[in-house]
Amino acid sequence: MAIAVVCLLSSCFYDVEQELYPADLCDTANVSFSNHVSVTIETYCLSCHSQISSSTIGGGIVLENYSGVKAMADNGRLLSAVSYDGNASTMPKGGSQIPSCDIAFIKAWVVLGAPNN
Ligand code: HEC
Numbered sequence: 706m707a708i709a710v711v712c713l714l715s716s717c718f719y720d721v722e723q724e725l726y727p728a729d730l731c732d733t734a735n736v737s738f739s740n741h742v743s744v745t746i747e748t749y750c751l752s753c754h755s756q757i758s759s760s761t762i763g764g765g766i767v768l769e770n771y772s773g774v775k776a777m778a779d780n781g782r783l784l785s786a787v788s789y790d791g792n793a794s795t796m797p798k799g800g801s802q803i804p805s806c807d808i809a810f811i812k813a814w815v816v817l818g819a820p821n822n
Pocket of ligand 1: 730746749750751752753762763764765766777781783786787792793794795796797798799800812
């Protein structure tokens, strides 16, 4: 009985800690285009920003390859759109904001100069 109570308590604590401190689980030190940024874009953006999978391309902006994403990273609109900073339309358009950790990875990658890594 005592063991069951301890297990319940510790799993509860773990859940709460994850909610309160998501940044701890979001280590952007090794951010890369191929492992992080392109995966996020594939998940949330290509339904509207791909020549292959979209019937109309949002704003004419293609994000399915590095050069397309790089252009939006360099002009600041990629980060503005996902971070809701007021300088671009909020993306994903009509959806809810992407997880803060994904935004942190995009930001870290842009700060590095948006390398093709
Ligand atoms: C439901 C379709 C849709 C989705 C999903 C979507 N976009 Fe867009 N996007 C658009 C449209 C349409 C535009 C043209 C501008 C507008 O209508 O607001 C646009 C414009 C943009 C712009 C230019 C914004 C500006 O104000 O200059 C960027 C950058 C962008 N999208 C990035 C993204 C990223 C990154 C994602 C994923 C996190 C995403 N989009 C998801 C439809 C979409």
